[in-house]
Amino acid sequence: MSRQIKAPRGTFDVLPDDVPLWLKLEAASREAFGRYGYSEIRTPLVEETRLFVRGIGEATDIVEKEMYTFPSKGRDDSISLRPEATAGIVRAYIQHNFHKKAPLQKLAYMGPMFRYERPQAGRQRQFHQVGVEVLGTHMPEADVETIALALDVFKGVGLLDVDLKLNTMGCTKCRDHYRAAISEYLAERAGGLCGDCRRRMERNVFRVFDCKVEACRGLLEGVSSIDEYLCGDCATHFDGVVRLLDELDIEYRRDNFLVRGLDYYTRTVYEFAHSALGARDAVGGGGRYDNLVEELGGPPTGAVGFSIGSEATLLAVADRSTGGSSEGEGFQALAALVMVDESVKRVAFRLLGELRCRGISADMPFEIKSMKAQMRAANRRRARAAVIIGPGELDRGRVKVKDMAGGEEIEVEIGRIVDAVSEILARPAL
């Protein structure tokens, strides 16, 4: 047991039973992408390490201790597994000269990301995200479009009760002013802060905002909102976002303490939360990052995007559907071939091929066991039709076809087998 090879910590297998759930999320996402005019892009799972260092920020936990970084073979520099998708997409945007060809790009992606962290509920080392990036505009319409799109993805998987939290971080200048004010305010009261928060003051003051310690929360009640520090343009932009959300009847909660994890966010930030999740209740989040393209070597370019955590979202979906275990009743549009004895195997195999060629899902066992066992297996797979092939019938050029739902069984000529099976599969579910 202890020597058995298992999936590495923080990774997991999506087993066949769960794959439909993942497909549903992917289908809902692609459907929404199409409806909103976003094109899917696929960037590498590995990038040069310096892309993330420059994009995400050298002093962030992600870069400092959570990246899977290793030297590439040959003479290439250090490469890293992507901890998020935005940096790679921005890199592609610049590399392929989109800013010259067609500056406005609405891009979508989905796939695995990697961060070396202690796993917990809804958090894995290999995790998956679905997201979009709008590159090439500063307009608040873009911010709101991404929010509406994300909500449509959630709706597509049946998650209607996600809460939208909204805030603005301002531009670099507004943020610097605000940061200074917060630091000053907190420094005067540092004695009342927990140890973590005193450390946060050095590293990233805004993180004090989501401290869970009671004392810290109390102190935070006295801090001023960023609204007082926003420049005219940033205030106008945020007003625009709010107005447009109202226009679309999208409900949101202004959260002055909402600070997104990544450093590159500017102006609008937002997060989607779901109550079913526990401590880590975010199912997704996003915001504007107007400096990132320039930071990575491109021209000044407005940009906004979100990412949805697939695991968290699926957890929330699964939580909703507990209780309604409608297992066992539904039959599949599948024909199970049942062989009475070894002598009919060749013919059965040929009939199997014929059914499959004609577009019918059909299967038969490789090794013939008792008929009872074959019937049991057919039932377990919820096959709607059973085709029973025995030497007696075969002598008359016939086989038996049974409706596993109703139980009735008829004998048909071999030439009519496709029609007979089709007819049963087409019958309404019971």
Next chain:
RNA sequence: GUGGGCGUAGCUCAGAAGGUUAGAGCGCCAGGUUGUGGCCCUGGAGGCCGGGGGUUCGAAUCCCCUCGCUCACCCCA
């Protein structure tokens, strides 16, 4: 990296003042129906009781170490 909880059959879990063949339900296999599933009945297979060490006449049970899972913190999707 830190802290809590938990590791017994394929799955969910009983069993722990140490005592001899370690249990249940579900699942699986088979029989009841020598060519027919689902329900029911009967039987069966399946456990280094996570791993290592220690205490003891004797350890699933007590002690130490270790690995793993899990939840939470940090951080974050």
